[in-house]
Amino acid sequence: MACFAETELLALSPVQRDSSSRLEATSSDSAKHAKETVENFFMTQSNHNDFVPGMSEIAREAGSLLIGYFQQHVKVEYKGDADLVTIADRKSEILIRERIKARWPSHDVLGEEQGLVDTGSDYRWYVDPLDGTTNFAHGFPVFCVSLGLERKNRLVAGVVYDPTRDEMFAAEQGSGAYLNQQRIQVSKIANLSESLVATGFPSHKRHKNPNIHFYHQITLRTHGVRRAGSAALDLCCVASGRFDAFWEFNLNPWDTAAGVLMVEEAGGKVSDFKGGAFQLNSRETLASNGLLHPALLHEFSQIFEGRGLEPLPDIQEYRKKGI
Numbered sequence: 001m002a003c004f005a006e007t008e009l010l011a012l013s014p015v016q017r018d019s020s021s022r023l024e025a026t027s028s029d030s031a032k033h034a035k036e037t038v039e040n041f042f043m044t045q046s047n048h049n050d051f052v053p054g055m056s057e058i059a060r061e062a063g064s065l066l067i068g069y070f071q072q073h074v075k076v077e078y079k080g081d082a083d084l085v086t087i088a089d090r091k092s093e094i095l096i097r098e099r100i101k102a103r104w105p106s107h108d109v110l111g112e113e114q115g116l117v118d119t120g121s122d123y124r125w126y127v128d129p130l131d132g133t134t135n136f137a138h139g140f141p142v143f144c145v146s147l148g149l150e151r152k153n154r155l156v157a158g159v160v161y162d163p164t165r166d167e168m169f170a171a172e173q174g175s176g177a178y179l180n181q182q183r184i185q186v187s188k189i190a191n192l193s194e195s196l197v198a199t200g201f202p203s204h205k206r207h208k209n210p211n212i213h214f215y216h217q218i219t220l221r222t223h224g225v226r227r228a229g230s231a232a233l234d235l236c237c238v239a240s241g242r243f244d245a246f247w248e249f250n251l252n253p254w255d256t257a258a259g260v261l262m263v264e265e266a267g268g269k270v271s272d273f274k275g276g277a278f279q280l281n282s283r284e285t286l287a288s289n290g291l292l293h294p295a296l297l298h299e300f301s302q303i304f305e306g307r308g309l310e311p312l313p314d315i316q317e318y319r320k321k322g323i
Contacts, residue, residue, distance in 0.1 A: 148257025158258030235259025
């Protein structure tokens with residue numbers, strides 16, 4: 001049959017042979033595309049089935065460890081002038097790395113305390129073993145474990161676990177975002193004046209951070225600004241509609257990886273302060289329900305350019321008049 005087919009092809013005109021060759025090439029390309037589509041589908045299913053449940057187990061175990069130390073009021077150490085670290089941070093990261101290595105030994109891990117183990121893997125984990133260390137150290141129960149997973153520079157899965165409320169936020173690329181296995185979505189607030197937003201301030205080099213100007217201006221243009229002290233949880237609050245937006249300067253990849261995926265999978269938008277695509281190494285994070293994004297970008301532009309700024313109240317006038 002093969003010889004007969006070749007003889008038939010030779011009997012065709014050059015134009016017919018060319019058309020036949022193109023048809024075969026097109027068929028081959030279509031088959032290749034179909035194969036890639038199937039592979040991508042099963043990869044997506046694999047990400048959800050293999051990663052999210054395992055990540056949740058690891059985060060929950062690390063959260064249980066943190067609660068044990070939280071109740072003991074552990075000793076605080078300082079990294080620099082004001083950046084705190086505790087034994088809980090270190091023990092949590094050790095546990096997480098051990099669990100990842102046991103399940104996915106070929107994966108790379110970037111963690112807040114131990115840095116990057118880079119073997120050139122397609123997969124990279126972003127681990128914050130205790131986001132909200134200052135809160136934790138002072139006995140303020142707002143902190144979490146954050147695990148984000150990237151494949152070939154694309155976030156594919158993330159979990160954020162709040163052990164004080166037993167809240168597990170989870171997201172997988174293309175499958176939505178969930179809180180304790182219930183689907184979550186961003187809010188539908190469209191007016192900045194009606195929004196509740198959140199921000200954060202660094203624990204070190206605070207005198208060089210311009211966020212106080214943004215805090216002042218955005219406070220006057222919204223229903224309120226909250227500062228809870230955990231960027232990962234703030235992003236999850238945007239994803240679940242508790243906050244309508246969040247912004248912060250100079251966050252690290254382990255602070256944002258899981259939370260950013262959460263917001264996007266819940267229908268929100270994440271960008272830099274000019275509206276550009278968000279990158280994990282970006283020093284600017286603006287997350288919103290999407291509806292508020294244009295208004296926030298406008299306000300940020302005005303603040304950066306020093307236009308239309310409301311002055312701070314005169315403290316002397318306040319003392320005199322008791323306003």
